[in-house]
Amino acid sequence: MKLYGAPNPAPSPRRVRIAIAEKGIDLAETPVDLRARAHKAPEHLALNPAGQVPTLVLGDGRTLSESVAICRYLDALHPAPPLFGGADAFAVAEIDQWIRRVELMLMLPVAGFWRHAHPFTASLLTQYKDYGESNRAATASAMRWFDRQLAGRASLGDGFSMADICLLTTVDFAAWIGLPMPEECTNLRAWHTAISARPSAAA
Ligand SMILES: N[C@@H](CCC(=O)N[C@@H](CS)C(=O)NCC(=O)O)C(=O)O
Known part of the structure; x- marks a missing residue:
């Protein structure tokens, strides 16, 4: 898996980094240079048509590009500690x-x-x-x-x-x-x- 993001103060990639830290997942963020508009470059648009970060690319090439959806996916793969309510x-x-x-x-x-x-x-x-x-x-x-x-x-x-x-x-x-x-x-x-x-x- 590859996670694209941007450093603080960008709030949406930070959501994913916090979830990763809470769960102790070994997944580093690859920064996208927002000032250089790299998120609007064709290579990134091919991964995230909204031209934003965060973007998660799975090993098989499928992508997720909404911060909450990415965290929900990581929560399903790594259920402890639950961030979305678990089984309740x-x-x-x-x-x-x-x-x-x-x-x-x-x-x-x-x-x-x-x-x-x-x-x-x-x-x-x-x-x-x-x-x-x-x-x-x-x-x-x-x-x-x-x-x-x-x-x-x-x-x-x-x-x-x-x-x-x-x-x-x-x-x-x-x-x-x-x-x-x-x-x-x-x-x-x-x-x-x-x-x-x-x-x-x-x-
Ligand atoms: N709904 C998206 C919002 C993502 C978002 O707004 N990301 C900002 C950085 S925090 C961004 O990429 N902004 C650049 C742009 O919208 O062009 C999510 O939560 O993932």
Whole structure:
């Protein structure tokens, strides 16, 4: 297997590296130079038609190119420790639910700000700055919502899971692009401190 990715602060490849670290899988990442637009080169597009990272290429040439799908595949190959709920039907569904909420409620406005308001992406598309800036408030509002959900909880589901990995990488990327956690998000901050202390978070 070959895993293509990019170093931090890119959040999606980091999800896979954290999952790999949690499971102790021996799989190094081959970096794709995003600044040089290597992810849009024909060789990479042939592996990942979205022109993004991460991308996993199996020994037989089949590919996976969504971070959560890659982690789900690795979880099936290396079930311990389970990151997607293992054999517990409710846990599996609950983790799916949280991952979807992270993607749709938080990652979407973070990505909207990154693409349409951040100077680093200005040369890549026509930016609609008003739309981009509107994602500041949407991101803060989503973080406050997660903060409320995390009251009295150490993880999104019942124990550390892929959902926590998705939230961690999104919150960290948001902070890097200038969308920090609102001051009053004490539950989210406590969760973030605890999850960041796991050795895998250094990935
Ligand atoms: N849904 C994808 C998102 C992947 C993604 O946005 N990757 C970023 C790096 S974190 C990327 O390749 N950006 C370059 C681009 O979209 O052109 C996943 O989770 O795998």
